[in-house]
Amino acid sequence: MLFSKFLENRRSTREYSDKMVENDKLEMLMDFAEKLQSGYGNDGIRFILYEDGEKIYENLKGVAGYAGVMINSPHYIGLQTDNEDKETIIKAAYAMETLLTKAYQLDLGSCWINIMDTPYDSKEILFNGKNKHINYIVAIGYSKDKSKISQIANSNGLENEDIGYLNTIRPFKEKKYFVEKSTSSRLSVKDIVFDSKFGKSIDPDELDKRGLDELFYYVRYAPSNKNKQPWRFILKNNKVNLAVIDPKDKNNLTDAGIMMYYFEEMAKSIGFKSSWDFIEGDIQEEDGITFSILGEYKL
Incomplete structure (x- = not known):
């Protein structure tokens, strides 16, 4: 498949x-x-x-x-x-x-x-x-109603997305994967991918040059508890670190595991063959946001 x-x-x-x-x-x-x-x-x-x-x-x-x-x-x-x-x-x-x-x-x-x-x-x-x-x-x-699912899965955008299906991964057709502002309740690539350290914005040209724009664009739609999207990515040379906001919340740890799965599978589909290594990260704080790095993926 x-x-x-x-x-x-x-x-x-x-x-x-x-x-x-x-x-x-x-x-x-x-x-x-x-x-x-x-x-x-x-x-x-x-x-x-x-x-x-x-x-x-x-x-x-x-x-x-x-x-x-x-x-x-x-x-x-x-x-x-x-x-x-x-x-x-x-x-x-x-x-x-x-x-x-x-x-x-x-x-x-x-x-x-x-x-x-x-x-x-x-x-x-x-x-x-x-x-x-x-x-x-x-x-x-x-499923009781496949017609509704089909309508959402094949939509060209998420402007009118059904809130009952927020926990859904689905693409929508745009010319560029890097979006400054998300057209749905999902965070944009700019919001979840950082350069070298937590909070430092990533240059979209860098993602495009390394063939990572599509990967990060689609993993934004990984399901999460109450659609909180508590995961962030830090791109460092030849590796990606997965940071989780408020890591003391067990729901956020569960969301991290779900994200690791989707990230790996999407990465495989575009040619990457690595897998996540678990890291027992320390709790850190940046701009009032508490987070911990819990995973490392080698590109």
């Missing part, structure tokens, strides 16, 4: 049809999940399939989802970790987004659901009697 095609059609699905996903598709998805989690070895990352979506929905309705509005889907996948250190949170998010790419290939919609602040007794149903960390579940199923 071409990653550009994935970028064009990737979306968060908020409404699902009542159709249950076929057993063979669920098996393929969870077989892939098992291979993924085995690749993380002792990091303790696991995916749990909840086939009875109605039971999960009824237990979390009113206390989870978006402002207490729970996403109703036929199935859910829980993201379980043995601990909640920075590296595990980032790797777990990266792994889940990898799994959701597989779901996309199976024609399934998905949507992250943050249950971090959901009362324990409400989400106890997810633990199967084990006190493990499950801060996110993902809704899985067939």
Whole structure:
């Protein structure tokens, strides 16, 4: 699958049809999940399939989802970790987004659901009697309204974007990738890419010369919790550092892992073959913004 095609059609699905996903598709998805989690070895990352979506929905309705509005889907996948250190949170998010790419290939919609602040007794149903960390579940199923998704995915711009699909990666057609001012709620390239140090503006000609303008243009659309976009990039010679704003917020660490996944996949599509190295960065401050560098990608 071409990653550009994935970028064009990737979306968060908020409404699902009542159709249950076929057993063979669920098996393929969870077989892939098992291979993924085995690749993380002792990091303790696991995916749990909840086939009875109605039971999960009824237990979390009113206390989870978006402002207490729970996403109703036929199935859910829980993201379980043995601990909640920075590296595990980032790797777990990266792994889940990898799994959701597989779901996309199976024609399934998905949507992250943050249950971090959901009362324990409400989400106890997810633990199967084990006190493990499950801060996110993902809704899985067939989209109820494919026409709306198609309309958004094929649009030439984002001026009239549907707010219900903000957590979406999709391109729009402009002659230049570097934009001084974003035409949507997303930050512009100028806002997220810095030269040598945090806060120092990057020269667009430098990105163009190094073939990085397209990469940074599209990764702006990586999904993030409440569309906060807490990630920034610092370009230093032959490497890119990933900085995360307010790194004490676990949601921002999750968003960093999601961004690492999309950055790597987009980079591969234009010829780069590297992968992120995790860095245990110190918390720093620049112009009143608290951040930490948590990843390094060698160009």
